[in-house]
Amino acid sequence: MPFANINGHSLLYTDIAPSGNQEPKLTLILIHGLGSTQNYFFPIFPYLAAYRCIVFDNYGAGRSKYDGGETSIPSIGKDVLGLLDHLGVHNAVVIGYSMGAIVPTYLAATSPDRVVAGVCIGPVHPSEGIANVFKQRIATVREGGIETMANTIPNAATGSKATATQKGFIREMIMGQTPKGYIANCRAIETAHPPEYAKVQCPVLIIAGDQDKSAPLAGCKEIFSSLGTHEKNKRLEVLHGVGHWHCVEAPDEVGPLVRDFCRQLI
Template sequence: MFERSADVALNFRDEGTGDPVLLIHGVGSDLESWDGVLSHLSPDRRYIRFDLRGHGQSRRTPGSYTLQGLAEDAVALLDHLGVETASVIGFSLGGLIAQQIALSHPERLRCVTLVSSVGGRTPEEQARVNERTETLARDGALTHLANAVDRWFTPEFVAQHPEVLEARRQKSLKNDPDCYVAAYRVLAGNDLGAKLHKVTAPALVMTGENDIGSSPRMSEFMAAQIPDARLHILPRLKHSVLLEAPDQVAALIDPFLAAHGGLTEKTKT
């Protein structure tokens, strides 16, 4: 456990040796959401992952939260572990946090991967995520999760893997309700699309073809804004690509990290 302050204590895992990779999960989840992807990635790296404040085994830090504060949690963890530069991978809210790190601390990034992330929302998309936030705040996680299944998983996966859906549901229900809402408000209330042209790190951007919350249009927009970006749309998939298709996600991430996750002349100086 990393005790950042009296309010913030972050549960983390630091595994392996080699080039460091920081993985940031999405709202309502925890560090174990990366298990499937990690099982398909090269073992010759140092993988660092943590539970966001108020999530998993991290301290139930009261809200409200800010995007900058969540980004600073991640950077403080790197400082605690003596990591000067790392490849950063973020899913959903984690992708938004990764964007903030890329903008606020560009010197700390070797490269950045945005999985099912958001940027450049239309007014209609913004209205929908605002509505989901208010449903969560008003009706609680059970209603929110019931509404989310169709957005997160393909029908085939729902039919074939009910145990995965139940495990995801149970993780969300273990979160403190106020912390869950505080984190979701960060996801709904922030959009860095207009600033992404300032990102200097090489970027990999991906999402599911049928993800309506982190749509292909948004990923295309983000990839177009970031000067050095690669874009991949995963056929047929929806939002929860880490759980439904970890092998496909890893197959894109692994060569990207091999090409950009090592020390460059810039990061050596």
């Protein structure tokens, strides 16, 4: 398993070459959300075989162990750029999910030369209400351990179309977290501020679930309307019967949306 030392900590990453070893026309880097790992994105990779795809376990999540360092949206963004530098990539399509979906717009606003385009899947829109939810979640995990999340989230955060197998996959990803790492990533959401959406000028695709309680459609619409991106270069797609685990619940809807969006960038 390849690990890279990025910003003083070790990140597990996977670097997937395009099918047929063809020269990639685009490089995609994908950032998962709270409670998940890089494996969250694997159900959509069959649709992205024409591109180089770089995916990693966030610091403090999955196999990228937490050792007490900073975890925040800016620090995750710094890790993304550091991993791209490590792999010799100047710019990429930045794709994020949930907490990780704050990162594409954050980087597009702060490091626009590094972001070809952004894809935000179930993006969290930071607010006082969101901060309070994750403050409470920290207390719950401290008291009951990671099992408290693994035993509730797979049912509570998915939509009506989710299968038992999909819920089991979600549970396994959550059980792969350490309490300290999970709490650190909860705190990253608790302390997050909305990116400067008006500064975003690159193409952006937002994918929302109409049954998503963690990143409700209203917040996705607010992000969409606040983007500085020209109207013709931004899209909001809503998946019906889908909750917060879009790539697991509906890979055959998410994958083609991301693939077609990327095709338009070439």
